[in-house]
Amino acid sequence: MSQPAGNAVIAQSGGPTVVINSSLAGVVEAIQQTELAGSIYGARHAVRGMVAGDFVDLTDLSGAKLELIAGTPGATLGSSRDKPDAEYCQKIFQQLAEKDIRWLFYIGGNDSSETCRIISEVATDSNYDLRTFHVPKTIDNDLVLSDHTPGYGSAARFVACALLGDSLDMQALPGIKIDVIMGRHAGFLTAASALARTEHGTGPHLIYLPEAVFDVDRFIADVDRMYSAHGRCVIAVSEGIHDAQEVPVAQLLAEQLSGEVERDAHGNVQLSGSGALGDFLTKLIRERLDYKVRVRSDTFGYLQRSFAGCVSTVDAQEARASGRAAVQAAADGIEGASITIRRTSDTPYTVEYVPVPLREVAGKTRTVPTSWIENGCDVTSEFIEYARPLVGPLPQVGSL
């Protein structure tokens, strides 16, 4: 294929983050600068807007407006979790053809990379001349071939700031505290709770990731051990913790409570948006450990991905640079790619952006390496070294 003339469309897909609009700004400004495309369109609610022809013209967006959008949490174009099939794609191409759109920049995570692959392959099969670029975004940090993903650093910062404050709260009024953190298959976000530790004995004292089997008896023994040692116990638990049969504890509870579970178009069972897992673990500790102390749980829920004002500077910069890198790859003549982030140095921390074929990323899930998990209830210092530059410096705290 030669470099097509034509226009570009940008879409934002999956769960929003506080920096996904930085990626949008990065794509827009890079197209404006490279003059890759004639007009720049934004699709409202991702594939839904693409299938309905619901576009907003971003061609002449001013620098000031771009800065404002870049700093806004949430997906300003609107998002979607729809998964297109071949028929859906044909409807998309009809709408794209009407606007002579030949470039697609799709900002999203795991499921979105799969959507990109489907659209790209159906376009090839249908002889619709479209070059599809996946710009990475996910707080779960679970895209393969990347050191990390835009959105993760800020969500991890939220988790670290929450655990830092919560651990100090628990020092003041001791008891047992469970914090339930997002992460279906990948425990990177829950692992980031370890960054909150400021000195020996500061929480979190226990960290449970979905990469390890969650065993109730072992959990109770862990809590007993830590509470006995510290007089309090702060526990970070991933919403995706599961039994030896890989059934999430939250799903077992949902089935027990209502007899059915809710799934999205990608087949994912709903885990967030309910306090049931935290309440279950609270009840379990109260029943099994007769400490007569406060046992509480908080489920961080959607705040982790949306909270305004808790942004990692590095994350925002990289989200923007990822958008720019996708346009650069397009300008370089690459026919379609997923942008990956590679760490090129630890000290000083530096990265590069490497385009890879869509099929190498699409629908694959990266998880926390087993070597970073300690005794099934903690993470190693290697993980902490990995995550620290992504999250940025935390508030300084003192003690008496």
Added chain:
Amino acid sequence: MSQPAGNAVIAQSGGPTVVINSSLAGVVEAIQQTELAGSIYGARHAVRGMVAGDFVDLTDLSGAKLELIAGTPGATLGSSRDKPDAEYCQKIFQQLAEKDIRWLFYIGGNDSSETCRIISEVATDSNYDLRTFHVPKTIDNDLVLSDHTPGYGSAARFVACALLGDSLDMQALPGIKIDVIMGRHAGFLTAASALARTEHGTGPHLIYLPEAVFDVDRFIADVDRMYSAHGRCVIAVSEGIHDAQEVPVAQLLAEQLSGEVERDAHGNVQLSGSGALGDFLTKLIRERLDYKVRVRSDTFGYLQRSFAGCVSTVDAQEARASGRAAVQAAADGIEGASITIRRTSDTPYTVEYVPVPLREVAGKTRTVPTSWIENGCDVTSEFIEYARPLVGPLPQVGSL
């Protein structure tokens, strides 16, 4: 009484906040500057440390250390929810006498002001020469005679930032979202969600305070009306919402689920630390409104009072100034007082610190004025004007 020679003790009581250590720093630095007392002690875990003689010497705390402590979330001295009786007070006086402590600076909220009154009155009855000062602190903003209380502005900022991000998240992926916010009797914190509104139609669309009766049928009708108008609905609900008989919905649920409720030493039923209320309202909407859309809830829980890095500048300054004002009142020869904050001007925003007798504040609860509640499901612009300077400027957001 003439001005007693002797030493001072400072304590932090009740639920910690992100600025209660600013008040501690304010008391310490003001005593250092005024030379009110010889030695300055901190009581570990409030009355528990006072009864056990568990003190830390703060007399020579450096300015640098004070700054670090002032910026640290949580109650660095440790806190307690114990409520002393006359016998408990006698044990306290034994310990205070051993260290010749004649000044007590007690930083805390509603229940703590009552503790101050009890200690002060038993001291008088026992001829123990003690001057007791209550330094205000509560995220609930429910102390009488004050315009607002230290701790409220930062917690309200957390709520506003959370709702700002959450409303944008819901714009991107529309549905119905319930956010459960702390506040047993006073809805000030839930009301602060209104500050998140950036333009017409931005959430929260409905706000329920414990100052109004919560009626399930009316709630469903409200949600139906707002969802129909906006295609989404973001709802801020106080954990303390109650039926016409003033029984909290959360308590009814707890009784239904486990047959019993947990109470603290002050007789308060536990409302926080569980997602049950949010899950109940989610289920209610799913059953009663057949929209086939995402319905989710988040319970903000302890993050509201502890989250590191979400601090209102005005709140931190006022927390510190409240501590200083208590020492100034003592230096002025006042024999005991609760420090109140009065707003002296709206534009520019200014306040003054007025000491009042302990009995005028102790154990009394201030609630959101009825005139600030709109139709039982919103707050007025008058409330927003009131709260804005306490919370400070929020992140700027844009839209396309």
